[in-house]
Amino acid sequence: MLISYKTEIHPTSSQIDKISKTLGVCRFLYNTYISENIKAYKNNKSFITGYDFDKYVNHTLIPNHLWIKDAYSKARKKAIMNAETAFKNFFKGKSKFPKFKKKDKCNNNFYFVKNNKTDCIIQRHRIKIPSLGFVRLKEKGYIPVDRVVKSGYISKHANKYFVSVIIDIDIPKLMPIYNNGIGIDLGIKEFAVLSTGKTYKNINKSKIVRNIEKRLKREQKRLSKKYENKKKGVATLNKNIYKKISRIQKLYYKLSCIRTDYINKIVNEVVKTKPQFITIENLNITGMMKNRHLSKAISNQKFYEFRTKLINKAKRLNIEIRLADTFYPSSKLCSYCGSIKHDLTLKDRMYKCNYCNLEIDRDYNASLNLMKCQNYKLV
Secondary structure: EEEEEEEEEEHHHHHHHHHHHHHHHHHHHHHHHHHHHHHHHHHOOOOOOHHHHHHHHHHHHHHHHHHHHHHOOOHHHHHHHHHHHHHHHHHOOOOOOOOOOOOOOEEEEEEEEOOOOOOOEEEOOEEEEEEOOEEOOOOOOOOOOOOOOEEEEEEEOOOOOOOEEEEEOOOOOOOOOOOOOEEEEEOOOOEEEEEOOOEEEOOOHHHHHHHHHHHHHHHHHHHHHHHHHHHHOOOOHHHHHHHHHHHHHHHHHHHHHHHHHHOOOOHHHHHHHHHHEEEEEEOOOOHOOOOOOOOHHHHOOOHHHHHHHHHHHHOOOOOEEEOOOOOOOOOEEEOOOOOOOOOOOOOOEEEOOOOOEEEHHHHHHHHHHHHHHOEEEEE
């Protein structure tokens, strides 16, 4: 089974220089591929494939731009193929038209693969990466030693460097689980309510997150003042602006880490109960984000990340994951008698049944209905 591991690395100054050059070359090739295809379309020429563009790079671009050779060859090739995939997804209607990548405003990463036996050697405190050599790991012993590494990525975020590797690991098959199933209702007031009665609070309402968000607002105001002064002609050093941008990136990264860590703990706790199945809602996140009053709160909850991690964790342990139908009325349905309350609004936090007089918490009622749901699809 292929499992990915991601951890922070501590490269040397020469390695950082090499990473920066490779990231810059990959971004340049990605943007050039998009621009060349736009020119071909305007001139009524056929679509340029990734393989054709790779030949153009080797025969035309590299002789005129020798610094392209400084980057790892496999990373260059992967950047071109990623651009081609972006176009194919656009043609199929899966995504929007590919955008140009901007420096420090995109996902900065480059690809590497194991070419020979001496590449991608994992030790307790370091890993050998092609074109970089041995790089120190921040978390010692996190990545399993003496395993076969298929491929990986080096990424940069908030002035920090990370390595992500895909490792082939044999996981033994577990015995069938006979415990009852669980229904999970996701929300904004409470992050998750389980049919067992367990409730997980919204981490975004905690004191730690609120204090970081206040600091973030202050730093953003200071940065906007720097830009305003620069427009007015007041002397402002670019170094000071980059320092402010770096501080804001670090605060965003810290918030993201807190939310992701909270999701990991919830997923771990849910899976440890060893249920026979887990039923969750098939939420239309794209449609929910169109509500301008709740879009920020919804995006901060990271529902899609929770769902992805829960599915991956459950597959390892042979736990069945059920996705309830998008239009299944889990909140409006009575968990006791099965009647539907059509006049239920978002303001009503308690569910009061008009037929059996059941009075129960709205989210807990929805989680019970999800556990009993028969209109679902398996993941």
